[in-house]
Amino acid sequence: MANPLADLNTERVRVLLSNDRVQAELQALKAREPETIRTQIELTEIPSPTFHEGARAASFAERLSAAGVQDVHLDDQGNVLGWIGPKVPGLLLTAHLDTVFDQDTDVSVHQDEQGIYHGAGIVDDDRGLAAVLAVAPSLVAVQDLLTHGILIGANVREEGKGDLGGSRYLLEHEAEHFRNFITVDGSAPERIVTIGPACASFIVTFSGPGGHAYGNFGRPSAVHAAARATVAITDLEVPGDPKTIWNVGAIRGGVTETSIAYSAQIEVDLRSNEQSVLDDLVVRFRAAVDAAVAEENRLRDTSAGEITATMVQTCTIPGGTLPSESGLGAAAEAALRAVGVEAALGGAATTDANIPLSLGVPALCLGGGGHGQNEHSTEELFDPTDSHLGPQGIFLTALAQDGED
Ligand SMILES: [Zn+2]
Structure with missing residues (x-):
């Protein structure tokens, strides 16, 4: 240098x-x-x-x-x-x-x-x-x-x-x-x-109406919304310099294969060597989660309830x-x-x-x-x-x- x-x-x-x-x-x-x-x-x-x-x-x-x-x-x-x-x-x-x-x-x-x-x-x-x-x-x-x-x-x-x-x-x-x-x-x-590196971590909880996998087929699923969000996050483009990363480090939720999941969670870590790049990534991450939820609701029958997502920021390090x-x-x-x-x-x-x-x-x-x-x-x-x-x-x-x- x-x-x-x-x-x-x-x-x-x-x-x-x-x-x-x-x-x-x-x-x-x-x-x-x-x-x-x-x-x-x-x-x-x-x-x-x-x-x-x-x-x-x-x-x-x-x-x-x-x-x-x-x-x-x-x-x-x-x-x-x-x-x-x-x-x-x-x-x-x-x-x-x-x-x-x-x-x-x-x-x-x-x-x-x-x-x-x-x-x-x-x-x-x-x-x-x-x-x-x-x-x-x-x-x-x-x-x-x-x-x-x-x-x-x-x-x-x-x-x-x-x-x-x-x-x-x-x-x-x-x-x-x-x-x-x-x-x-x-x-x-x-x-x-x-x-x-600046760091922001989140727990995102997806909630929905749940139901029987066969009897209520067509309802939105919290697990499916979490999966859509996970894929969308891993599609976010980040620069190599300044080094910037995303990671969905944990995914959990649902009850069993015959239930439409009423709850699911993902844990997400975002970091960048440049604060402004992280700030921009956080905005795009939130938008990706919102879009995943909207897509799950758009494709399904929401008459019994919609999927919602709540985000809790668990770590903020400037x-x-x-x-x-x-x-x-x-x-x-x-x-x-x-x-x-x-x-x-x-x-x-x-x-x-x-x-x-x-x-x-x-x-x-x-x-x-x-x-x-x-x-x-x-x-x-x-x-x-x-x-x-x-x-x-x-x-x-x-x-x-x-x-x-
Ligand atoms: Zn130390």
Whole structure:
């Protein structure tokens, strides 16, 4: 991705690297990595289901204070926030406290003979939390180099039904305190997520008069209407770029083969890397469902009742893309390259960065270091090979983005 700011940021990172104190902190981050992994394990072993992040938040806040961060506090929602550097709006650096696992899931961590750590949540997002805590004392140590402040912490409600609620709250209540937003989510440092796909999910329920398959033949059927709608949705044309998708992920309804179905449901997921393209797709999806219902009614005898459809939107996630000429993206790319990670902008994933991106606030998601597998399952594992590169890249990115005006 061509970025006119790339050279500027490469130069800025070169200047940072020539600073002995910055170099010392990069070395300290590598030396502290065993401690960072210990923190990661300890946080993983505190259950933290979405909406129940309090215990993990308290532990995180204590550690953030111990790192020398000022004004550490919990906000109304349970987000942890503290301040590094001058009280000038700069960066918000966060990771998410919640996991997809319930309170009863075994969250104990063990290391196997190959050195791999196993534990539910060890990567998503305890690696992110540990990485934020790892860089905190290093940023404090060089805070006199900053011209803008860093609001640093951890947020609630990223996963599933949390609906990015922690991030939404931060954008509503703290937006005047930062210009750039970085969330550290997951592990792999070579992947820089700059695209937050917008998402809309629906449950559509079709209802009708029902009846006997033989005796009432000719009445409209909820199953037939759902089938027509499904075919119509899968006929909707979508662009490959920006990537845009539809999926009818579940279809259910009816009673048995001798009954005309009085009820049927489909569950539909629509996503696009471009909000306006998703908005247009939602309009066409609704029209396709309405047309399917109208067609079923037109072809049948509706004297006993018509098919109707009700749509419930079950998920609305706004999205956006970091502009390719963004200084934040160039800073991250240059910083990661400087620590030896061949990082590329343009990763796409739904993360807390979706919310700022949807509002035009420069945002991206960085990996916390190491490599994970099987996230969102109890088989989740973390390979710590060279995992110090994550904190090093985040630390240098936080310093490099400070130069953008
Ligand atoms: Zn996550």
